[in-house]
Amino acid sequence: MGDVNRENQGRTSMSTPLVDGLTVSEAAGDDVKKTSRDQREALPGEPICVVCGRYGEYICDQTDSDICSLECKQTLLGRAADTHLPVGHPLPKRLAATDECFYVRDSESPLTSDQTELLRRKLEIHVKGDSVPDPILSFSSCNLPEKLLHNIQTLGYDMPTPIQMQGIAAALTGKSLLASADTGSGKTASFLVPVVSRCATFRHGNLSKSKKPLAMVLTPTRELCIQVEEQAKLLGKGLPFKTALVIGGDAMPRQLYRIQQGVELIVGTPGRLIDLLAKHDIELDDIMILVLDEVDCMLQQGFRDQVMQIFRALSQPQVLMYSATMSQEVEKMASSMAKDLIFVSIGQPNRPSKAVKQLAIWVESKQKKQKLFDILMSKQHFLPPSIVYVGSRIGADLLSNAITVTTGLKALSIHGEKSMKERREIMKSFLVGEVPLVVATGVLGRGVDLLGVRQVIVFDMPNCIKEYVHQIGRASRMGEDGTSIVFVNEENRNLFPDLVEVLKSSGAVIPRELVNSRYVKRSFPMGKGQRKRKYGS
Ligand code: AMP
Numbered sequence: 001m002g003d004v005n006r007e008n009q010g011r012t013s014m015s016t017p018l019v020d021g022l023t024v025s026e027a028a029g030d031d032v033k034k035t036s037r038d039q040r041e042a043l044p045g046e047p048i049c050v051v052c053g054r055y056g057e058y059i060c061d062q063t064d065s066d067i068c069s070l071e072c073k074q075t076l077l078g079r080a081a082d083t084h085l086p087v088g089h090p091l092p093k094r095l096a097a098t099d100e101c102f103y104v105r106d107s108e109s110p111l112t113s114d115q116t117e118l119l120r121r122k123l124e125i126h127v128k129g130d131s132v133p134d135p136i137l138s139f140s141s142c143n144l145p146e147k148l149l150h151n152i153q154t155l156g157y158d159m160p161t162p163i164q165m166q167g168i169a170a171a172l173t174g175k176s177l178l179a180s181a182d183t184g185s186g187k188t189a190s191f192l193v194p195v196v197s198r199c200a201t202f203r204h205g206n207l208s209k210s211k212k213p214l215a216m217v218l219t220p221t222r223e224l225c226i227q228v229e230e231q232a233k234l235l236g237k238g239l240p241f242k243t244a245l246v247i248g249g250d251a252m253p254r255q256l257y258r259i260q261q262g263v264e265l266i267v268g269t270p271g272r273l274i275d276l277l278a279k280h281d282i283e284l285d286d287i288m289i290l291v292l293d294e295v296d297c298m299l300q301q302g303f304r305d306q307v308m309q310i311f312r313a314l315s316q317p318q319v320l321m322y323s324a325t326m327s328q329e330v331e332k333m334a335s336s337m338a339k340d341l342i343f344v345s346i347g348q349p350n351r352p353s354k355a356v357k358q359l360a361i362w363v364e365s366k367q368k369k370q371k372l373f374d375i376l377m378s379k380q381h382f383l384p385p386s387i388v389y390v391g392s393r394i395g396a397d398l399l400s401n402a403i404t405v406t407t408g409l410k411a412l413s414i415h416g417e418k419s420m421k422e423r424r425e426i427m428k429s430f431l432v433g434e435v436p437l438v439v440a441t442g443v444l445g446r447g448v449d450l451l452g453v454r455q456v457i458v459f460d461m462p463n464c465i466k467e468y469v470h471q472i473g474r475a476s477r478m479g480e481d482g483t484s485i486v487f488v489n490e491e492n493r494n495l496f497p498d499l500v501e502v503l504k505s506s507g508a509v510i511p512r513e514l515v516n517s518r519y520v521k522r523s524f525p526m527g528k529g530q531r532k533r534k535y536g537s
Pocket of ligand 1: 156157158159160161164184185187188189
């Protein structure tokens with residue numbers, strides 16, 4: 001078989017000896033790609049490698065097939081040898097073109113158990129459960145629909161993060177999962193990639209015309225739902241994968257209509273979903289995956305009954321549960337919801353992201369406002385865009401006004417009493433940089449990805465330490481450095497022991513008043529100048 005350079009495509013046939021007896025010619029002048037992983041994805045209309053599905057940049061001089069790299073050429077020739085066909089003979093009939101293009105095949109050799117252990121140790125991936133699969137090293141190694149892989153690349157996700165490496169591998173087995181990882185560590189994609197993959201694959205291979213939802217993601221806040229749905233849409237682009245957002249504050253008829261038209265995924269808050277289910281006949285019996293994002297919150301009183309009510313309406317789906325914070329109670333409840341659960345945790349659960357530098361300041365309640373203004377007016381200390389967390393809706397409104405009046409900075413408030421339209425507009429102007437500061441209640445505390453935010457000021461300490469961990473987590477995404485400032489005083493005494501633990505674990509300075517407080521068990525070393533006092537004195 002001679003060289004074949006296809007016209008108009010500038011492609012090269014592999015014919016000159018290079019490595020391992022393989023042949024290439026370098027007519028195009030570029031280095032020939034050695035492995036499938038070195039090759040990019042094919043753009044629409046471009047030839048596709050018959051082995052792995054990537055861009056078929058070359059033509060195999062022995063079989064005349066499109067291939068992407070030397071590695072795939074070798075595989076191709078090996079296959080021909082296995083089938084005892086003469087070199088150059090066309091390969092046995094392949095699957096229909098659509099099926100061939102739908103999947104990207106695994107081109108990685110599996111890790112040895114030593115390598116897996118080393119990788120997990122290095123990345124602080126802890127696993128528990130039966131037959132936990134090895135972490136994936138690349139998105140292209142787990143047989144995802146090709147369009148999904150393309151969308152992942154378009155989003156700029158070159159490599160899976162540790163929670164994605166282990167979480168995606170585990171979720172793709174079909175088993176249920178309880179996972180904990182830092183805020184901002186890529187948790188959303190770690191459940192959405194398997195969700196999109198399973199839904200699209202199911203629709204692709206299923207001839208039934210049914211368009212009943214196949215997956216459901218529940219989160220505690222509307223903002224988080226909006227964000228999850230947006231990411232799901234980006235990942236599912238071009239695939240049989242439609243989404244419906246079911247949250248309060250948006251018109252219910254529109255949400256209902258969308259579901260009735262046929263969707264693969266519903267993303268919603270439990271309250272609105274129950275409302276919808278109570279008033280309308282929505283068939284949920286095809287739901288095969290239920291995701292509980294921020295599961296510690298979802299299984300707390302307030303949400304738990306609603307979540308369980310929805311769970312009971314489903315027919316034993318795979319349950320994927322994620323959070324940055326975890327407790328034994330959550331583990332127990334999660335185990336009761338799903339058999340044969342895989343546990344995954346990255347780093348230390350319940351610890352704030354290491355990338356956030358924490359500063360705790362002792363401030364009496366009456367002085368908190370002035371202290372905040374001082375920070376906001378200091379070029380050194382105010383690092384916009386920033387979020388200030390407060391404890392109440394009215395507090396958010398009053399404080400944002402006071403900030404604007406006193407410092408001249410444009411500040412807006414965001415809380416549950418504002419309409420969804422208002423909340424969306426505020427978030428938009430914040431994220432595009434028109435507003436440097438947002439004063440928020442807990443609605444912005446969990447999971448919401450506030451790109452660009454590098455500073456969080458916790459003006460009112462929340463009621464539990466987990467909420468604090470979530471709030472300061474907003475200051476860092478994907479391990480980028482951020483800072484947080486928290487105001488503490490005697491009113492937060494019930495959280496002193498936990499707060500000290502969190503500050504201590506991050507190497508932050510602990511305020512003298514906190515060190516000396518009788519509400520803190522003295523188990524940490526005293527800094528210079530921090531006099532020892534008898535416990536309780
Ligand atoms: P999350 O923890 O899901 O809120 O994600 C935090 C941020 O990381 C988001 O902006 C994601 O778009 C981004 N992200 C998620 N996975 C990856 C990845 N593998 N590579 C780069 N960025 C990612």
